[in-house]
Amino acid sequence: MDDRQIRGTPRRGLASATLGFFIGFAGVVLYGPVATEFESAMGLSGLALGLLVAAPQLTGSLLRIPFGAWVDDVGPRRPFLVLLGLSIAGMAGLALLLTVFYPGGLTMELYPLVFLCGALSGCGIAVFSVGTTQTAYWYPKETQGTVLAVYAGLGNSSPGLFTLLLPVALAALGLTTAYLVWFGFLVAGTLAFARYAVDPPYFQLRAAGVDAETSRARAADHGQELFPGGDAFASVREAARIRRTWVLVALFFTSFGGFLALTVWLPSYWTTVHGMDVQSAGALTAVAFTLLAALVRIPGGVMSDRIGGELTAAGSFLLVAVGAGALVVSREYNIALGATVLVAVGMGVANAAVFQLVPKYVPEAVGGASGLVGGLGAFGGFVVPPVLGLFVDTYGSEGYATGFLVFVALAFVAVALSERLYRTQPTTAAEAAPADG
Incomplete structure (x- = not known):
């Protein structure tokens, strides 16, 4: 070629x-x-x-x-x-x-x-x-x-x-x-x-039958700087052996899994608890939660770089706990709206903070850790909605609000995990993984 x-x-x-x-x-x-x-x-x-x-x-x-x-x-x-x-x-x-x-x-x-x-x-x-x-x-x-x-x-x-x-x-x-x-x-x-x-150029050359070493050199001439590092599943296995990887999975389960869960659950909450029509409930969910949580990831990343991902995560999960708690106890529309915004900001900032911590705590298997954190953390989007549904089966329409107790509990666990990471954080990146391997 x-x-x-x-x-x-x-x-x-x-x-x-x-x-x-x-x-x-x-x-x-x-x-x-x-x-x-x-x-x-x-x-x-x-x-x-x-x-x-x-x-x-x-x-x-x-x-x-x-x-x-x-x-x-x-x-x-x-x-x-x-x-x-x-x-x-x-x-x-x-x-x-x-x-x-x-x-x-x-x-x-x-x-x-x-x-x-x-x-x-x-x-x-x-x-x-x-x-x-x-x-x-x-x-x-x-x-x-x-x-x-x-x-x-x-x-x-x-x-x-x-x-x-x-x-x-x-x-x-x-x-x-x-x-x-x-x-x-x-x-x-x-x-x-x-x-x-x-x-990318490397894969075009490999598909044309060019050997890996030559493909790397020729792709580099076209500006490509990053290349496959070998057995990708080996990186996943290496990351899975490190305990702090699973702490990050748990944090992302609450932040991004929670984001996915509420994106699909909040329209039903607004229609049932506050009597909104389907169109208004969808618009409110999109503006006050889904789009907001996505947009605040950028300032969340900046904040994580400045004060550390651990403190950023702890503070953002505390916002989630406060907002979710307000949704449990109040049926006032304005309070519910403000609480939803708090949860959105907390989850969005936490999403950025967790991924800022991945290379710090799993430096020798960043790719594998990112896959586990992103994949298994997002699995919260599948696990949480049925649990919220059980609250509806138990308490009737009130269960749409009472179910936010799930997020209060998850957020407080995440605050505790973030605080523990802060207290035990490595002084150098090289110390992170061996300490938990």
């Missing part, structure tokens, strides 16, 4: 990765903004509803680890397309079910199929780890922070935007047509990604 045949530019790599992430990550809110429609049509219990709105997070969290590792073998383009293709299959199945059975025939007997379609659609959420790697391989080391912030910030906006748009589409088009439009968007976006995306 002649070097002149290497295609693409860093800007094209960033743009295509961001496009793919934006398309796939919207699956976070597949059911949440219109959960009441499925609840009334299928007669769902609180637990069943919680499992359904969390279904996309099951695959979207756990598949981050293997697909992120697969990038180092084949490049990012193929894993991206496989995950987006699975998401298309899930959306096609859901659109077919709604076309044939909704509203009268969409009964509880079809719940396993609706859940399966949600889990398949959630595969697109897992592209986060793939796109992060694609962006990193296209850009030099000194620009990583900026380009990864652009990638994550723009891609993370899709759940908030879809939380706004899906209820509006429901009112204007009906449930079935709204999902058919989403299916068309997903197909069109995936085709655009397939047409536009190219692997």
Whole structure:
């Protein structure tokens, strides 16, 4: 392969990765903004509803680890397309079910199929780890922070935007047509990604049969500075042996897992506890929580660099505890709105703080630790909503507010873990992992 045949530019790599992430990550809110429609049509219990709105997070969290590792073998383009293709299959199945059975025939007997379609659609959420790697391989080391912030910030906006748009589409088009439009968007976006995306130079050369050493040298001539470091799963195994990795997983479970859980649960809270219509509940969730939590990650990262990730995490989780506690005890709209903003800021800042701590505590296995923290931490988005649903089954509509006790408890545990990290933090990066190995 002649070097002149290497295609693409860093800007094209960033743009295509961001496009793919934006398309796939919207699956976070597949059911949440219109959960009441499925609840009334299928007669769902609180637990069943919680499992359904969390279904996309099951695959979207756990598949981050293997697909992120697969990038180092084949490049990012193929894993991206496989995950987006699975998401298309899930959306096609859901659109077919709604076309044939909704509203009268969409009964509880079809719940396993609706859940399966949600889990398949959630595969697109897992592209986060793939796109992060694609962006990193296209850009030099000194620009990583900026380009990864652009990638994550723009891609993370899709759940908030879809939380706004899906209820509006429901009112204007009906449930079935709204999902058919989403299916068309997903197909069109995936085709655009397939047409536009190219692997970084190293992977193009490897695909053309060039050996690894020569590919590294020739890709470096095209500006690529980062390369696969060998067995990616070995890094995951190494990180898993370090206790502090699991502390960071627990913190991210509360911050990012909690963010995913509330993104899909808050619309039901606003409609049930405060009597809002579906459109208003979706808009409020998007503006006061989902988009806000995504945006404050940037200042959260700056704060973590200045005062330390441990103190930043402890303070932000304390905000979550205070906000969640207020949601438990108060039914006043203004207090609930202010409390939701507190929780959003706390979770958003904590998300940035936790990842600032990964290279500090797991310096010899940063890639593996990032995969475990990002994948298993995001699994909270699947675990927490069914637990919130149990509160609804136990306490009725009051359970939508009482269930925030879950976040009070998780936040206080996270504060304690953050404080312990601060008291036992290593004086040098080299001391971090061996002390816990």
